[in-house]
Amino acid sequence: MQALKIQNVEKSFGAIKVLKGINIEIEPGQFLILVGPSGCGKSTLLNMIAGLETVSKGDIVIGDRTVTHLDPKDRDIAMVFQSYALYPNMTVSQNISFGLDIAKMPKPEQKVVVDRVAKMLQIEPLLNRKPKALSGGQRQRVAMGRALARDPSIYLFDEPLSNLDAKLRVEMRSEIKELHQREKTTIVYVTHDQIEAMTLADVIAVMKDGEVQQFGTPQEIYDNPENQFIAGFMGSPSMNFVPCELSKSDDGYELLMESAGKVTRLLVNQDIPGLAQYVGRSVVLGVRPEQITQVSEDKPDSMVMPCAVEIVEPTGPDTMVTIRLNGVKTVCRVHPTAICSPGEPMFLQFDVTKAVFFDPETELRIR
Structure with missing residues (x-):
């Protein structure tokens, strides 16, 4: 069974077609990265997987369920946003447990989950603070913790490191990699940073102008690019x-x-x-x-x-x-x-x- 199957998915805004027949399949536990320049359609595709954008044509299957027309709350996904999207009036502990509260999980069980996630992300001393008292890296950990507390079928990351400085971005990248290796979670991750794509992914979909130009492992795409765009986009410094x-x-x-x-x-x-x-x-x-x-x-x-x-x-x-x-x-x-x-x-x-x-x-x- 595939963890995620995207079948002939298209998206149009009026007469403008922004996604043109996307086909992607990943197995449970795989780390998929959607990478490409700004405006290529990668965030739109992620939002369609999440249910935040409607699908113009095609189907999205998560596990054994077709979720194309389901509400976000019914898709068994958790999303980490670029902007963190934390509730400013809540403590770190309350932010992490918010989804559990909505699901009416008993308070003692919520505390067990929050403590486990906080230990995993090394934010135990921050549980009683509010977001304004946290650094950018700490806020991103809390946003990840809120997603991890849910234990969904798929985690969706929308350029989660783009607001961080260069050094912190490298540190958080390593933490996400370690987290994936330890928890064996299924992740779909959007970025325009090809170094993030190469270091984090099990498989990469390189996108341009609403199409998947190439799909494969990082090494396959680096060594055997299908066209000049992919060859120049993947690698730093880029190919000559x-x-x-x-x-x-x-x-x-x-x-x-x-x-x-x-x-x-x-x-x-x-x-x-x-x-x-x-x-x-x-x-x-x-x-x-x-x-x-x-x-x-x-x-x-x-x-x-x-x-x-x-x-x-x-x-x-x-x-x-x-x-x-x-x-x-x-x-x-x-x-x-x-x-x-x-x-x-x-x-x-x-x-x-x-x-x-x-x-x-x-x-x-x-x-």
């Missing part, structure tokens, strides 16, 4: 896109690559049948920063070429180096001990065994 002329060689295919006035032929040591029709034409090479590094003997299959360094950005564990390939700024990830200075040439090693190629017109992956 370099237009190249493709030619035939004795060993397969070659790419003409120019940097600092010098042209190098890079061998494509992959078996990609679809490249045959692009010989003599332009393709877009998709290569991630970690595939362009300082020269190392550990990668005998890699190609080496001289490049002119434009920008050097130390990050601690790595140094990000910006070069220009075929006129396009390209980010490379090198070891912090690699010697490089802006304006000077540097030999860099290209690992094209995992590089991907796109049609320059359709932006679809060439396979």
Whole structure:
């Protein structure tokens, strides 16, 4: 049985169709993330799962029940909002137990649940405070606690960390991950932050313009993007896109690559049948920063070429180096001990065994 099944779901506001035939299925205990840029329809889809928006077409099934036209209170879901949505006149304890009170759970049982959730989220000392006396991170924990107290079929998170500062966002992300691993809860989580998507999800639905562009595990989507949008959206720093002329060689295919006035032929040591029709034409090479590094003997299959360094950005564990390939700024990830200075040439090693190629017109992956 699927924990959640979304079947051919569409949503229209008047003549404007904002969701166009969404199909997603997840198993019990899976962590699904809906990710995409602002306006792609991810929050609208979450609100439809919650029952806060009506479905124009299609069905939503939670467990073994079709909930498409049920009220939110009848769907057995709990939602954590971006704005926390806490009751300001209630204490933390009262906020957490609010749903239990509505369900007429006896007070002694409510206290057991509140104490369990407070211990889980490490907010036991805060139970008698009101929201105005809490920090942003503490408020978010209380909002999560209110949802966890319900023990529903599915938890829905609507960009819960977007109001937090960078350091706290990382800490809360780890806590949500740990919570999911411990409780084995089913979660649908909306974010525009692809790092949140990569670190938290079991499966990701990448959305754009009201459609699911790709559905799969984080690693599948990172390594095998279906199109140029997905390749550029998932990953930080994002994938580099370099237009190249493709030619035939004795060993397969070659790419003409120019940097600092010098042209190098890079061998494509992959078996990609679809490249045959692009010989003599332009393709877009998709290569991630970690595939362009300082020269190392550990990668005998890699190609080496001289490049002119434009920008050097130390990050601690790595140094990000910006070069220009075929006129396009390209980010490379090198070891912090690699010697490089802006304006000077540097030999860099290209690992094209995992590089991907796109049609320059359709932006679809060439396979």
